[in-house]
Amino acid sequence: MIYKLQFADLLPYWDVLARGFVFTVALTVVSTMAGVLVGTLGACARTFGPRWLAGLLGAYVELIRNTPFLVQLFFVYFGLPAAGLKLTETQAAFIAMTINLGAYSTEIIRAGSEATPKGVIEAGVSLAMTRLQVLRHVVLKPAFQKVWPALASQIIIVMLGSSVVSQISAEDLTYAANFIQSRNFRAFESYFVVALAYLLLAVLTRAILRALGSRLFPKA
Amino acid sequence: MPLVSIVDVRKSFGANEVLKGVSLPVEKGDVVAIIGRSGSGKSTLLRCVNGLETHDAGSIMVDGLEVGGAKTDMRALRRHVGMVFQQFNLFPHLTALGNVTLAPRVVEKMGEGRARELGLEMLAKVGLAEKRDAYPSQLSGGQQQRVAIARALAMRPKALLCDEITSALDPELVNEVLRVVEKLAGEDMTLILVTHEMRFARDVGTKLVFMHQGRVHEQGAPKALFAAPQTAELQQFIGASFK
Ligand SMILES: Nc1ncnc2c1ncn2[C@@H]1O[C@H](COP(=O)(O)OP(=O)(O)OP(=O)(O)O)[C@@H](O)[C@H]1O
Ligand SMILES: [Mg+2]
Numbered sequence: 244m245i246y247k248l249q250f251a252d253l254l255p256y257w258d259v260l261a262r263g264f265v266f267t268v269a270l271t272v273v274s275t276m277a278g279v280l281v282g283t284l285g286a287c288a289r290t291f292g293p294r295w296l297a298g299l300l301g302a303y304v305e306l307i308r309n310t311p312f313l314v315q316l317f318f319v320y321f322g323l324p325a326a327g328l329k330l331t332e333t334q335a336a337f338i339a340m341t342i343n344l345g346a347y348s349t350e351i352i353r354a355g356s357e358a359t360p361k362g363v364i365e366a367g368v369s370l371a372m373t374r375l376q377v378l379r380h381v382v383l384k385p386a387f388q389k390v391w392p393a394l395a396s397q398i399i400i401v402m403l404g405s406s407v408v409s410q411i412s413a414e415d416l417t418y419a420a421n422f423i424q425s426r427n428f429r430a431f432e433s434y435f436v437v438a439l440a441y442l443l444l445a446v447l448t449r450a451i452l453r454a455l456g457s458r459l460f461p462k463a
Numbered sequence: 464m465p466l467v468s469i470v471d472v473r474k475s476f477g478a479n480e481v482l483k484g485v486s487l488p489v490e491k492g493d494v495v496a497i498i499g500r501s502g503s504g505k506s507t508l509l510r511c512v513n514g515l516e517t518h519d520a521g522s523i524m525v526d527g528l529e530v531g532g533a534k535t536d537m538r539a540l541r542r543h544v545g546m547v548f549q550q551f552n553l554f555p556h557l558t559a560l561g562n563v564t565l566a567p568r569v570v571e572k573m574g575e576g577r578a579r580e581l582g583l584e585m586l587a588k589v590g591l592a593e594k595r596d597a598y599p600s601q602l603s604g605g606q607q608q609r610v611a612i613a614r615a616l617a618m619r620p621k622a623l624l625c626d627e628i629t630s631a632l633d634p635e636l637v638n639e640v641l642r643v644v645e646k647l648a649g650e651d652m653t654l655i656l657v658t659h660e661m662r663f664a665r666d667v668g669t670k671l672v673f674m675h676q677g678r679v680h681e682q683g684a685p686k687a688l689f690a691a692p693q694t695a696e697l698q699q700f701i702g703a704s705f706k
Binding site for chain 2: 360362363365366367368369370371372373376380381384385388
């Protein structure tokens with residue numbers, strides 16, 4: 244069978260593609276920031292917080308790590324309205340991604356912060372630092388140095404996983420591909436181009452995160 | 464009034480009473496050497512002085528501030544009391560200079576340039592100016608401990624607490640650290656040292672404190688005490704230590 248590739252058939256839909264691209268990028272950037280913040284607070288609370296909070300966070304991490312992201316997304320989008328919380332597709336996508344990345348990054352950052360010896364923390368306290376200063380300069384900074392590559396990988400996994408938000412009609416890159424191929428029936432071309440776009444995003448994200456890491460957390 | 468005054472301090476861990484009423488005045492410029500068997504409460508006493516442990520009863524005053532007092536800003540108090548640990552406890556992600564300047568920058572809000580100047584001065588004091596850019600993992604134990612001393616000195620403490628700071632070192636590295644401590648003693652720094660270095664305690668100390676089972680069992684001038692211990696316990700301890 245001979246199939247003639249017709250990438251030109253995508254051209255009329257370039258704006259749909261562009262909007263999807265921007266949406267995916269924006270969703271990733273915002274939920275990455277929120278997710279890493281959740282993860283940082285979660286890791287601190289799990290390591291230094293009261294036992295009940297650490298337990299609660301442990302349950303959160305396990306719940307998220309052992310259920311499919313698509314189900315988490317459906318739960319936020321279709322499940323929460325039943326509890327009285329109505330969300331737009333974009334809000335639901337953002338919340339689900341933040342919750343998801345928050346759980347994974349809690350675990351990743353905790354692995355780094357738990358490695359801080361008790362004596363090193365006491366050294367910080369003895370130097371008249373506040374708890375917050377010790378946390379920031381003595382615990383978190385070296386922790387981020389250590390786990391930044393793992394965190395970057397997780398961010399990329401979440402970025403690629405964001406393609407399932409098209410399932411609740413959030414208009415991301417994958418949604419654009421679905422939309423275009425349903426109009427022009429050029430499934431191969433549509434998904435091929437979108438796959439390339441994801442690849443480009445992943446490569447770019449990794450490069451940006453690496454640069455960011457060596458600026459924010461310069462390595463010994 | 465003594466710079467550090469410890470009065471009838473008690474401390475228990477659970478049912479284990481580790482300090483059973485310890486009193487010890489430390490005058491400005493004193494070099495107090497605390498000796499005693501393992502488990503006699505030396506570390507605990509030292510850690511109570513800067514509030515790393517909270518004492519249950521009695522009082523500890525440092526430069527007019529009461530440790531753990533309701534009105535005391537413990538951070539202000541800790542600025543006056545430096546601490547050096549047996550395990551160095553350097554910040555592994557920072558260079559020697561970074562270790563020394565962190566607290567001045569973060570706690571004292573000192574500018575980058577001034578902190579660097581101060582840091583280099585302190586590193587020079589412990590003979591490590593040329594190691595400013597080395598990370599702890601690239602330094603010997605003796606060098607790490609000297610950086611730790613410089614780090615404590617950078618806060619300009621009025622007293623320095625040293626808990627067995629040569630015990631984790633290879634024997635050939637002990638002297639370089641002791642020489643730094645001796646130099647500080649010569650500069651009139653107030654020092655409270657828990658140590659197993661008996662000769663150092665005798666030669667550099669201005670006061671010797673022998674702790675035994677959570678109490679100050681015997682205290683006095685080091686040379687006199689070493690020459691003529693009054694209690695059987697100290698006699699035995701000294702005998703075992705000098706061999
Ligand atoms: N955080 C703690 N929790 C429970 N018990 C403790 C704690 N810290 C110290 N202890 C106990 O208190 C007693 C005195 O300990 P401390 O460390 O003060 O002794 P030390 O004189 O410094 O001994 P060493 O020479 O071995 O360092 C020991 O019996 C020890 O087990
Ligand atoms: Mg001890």
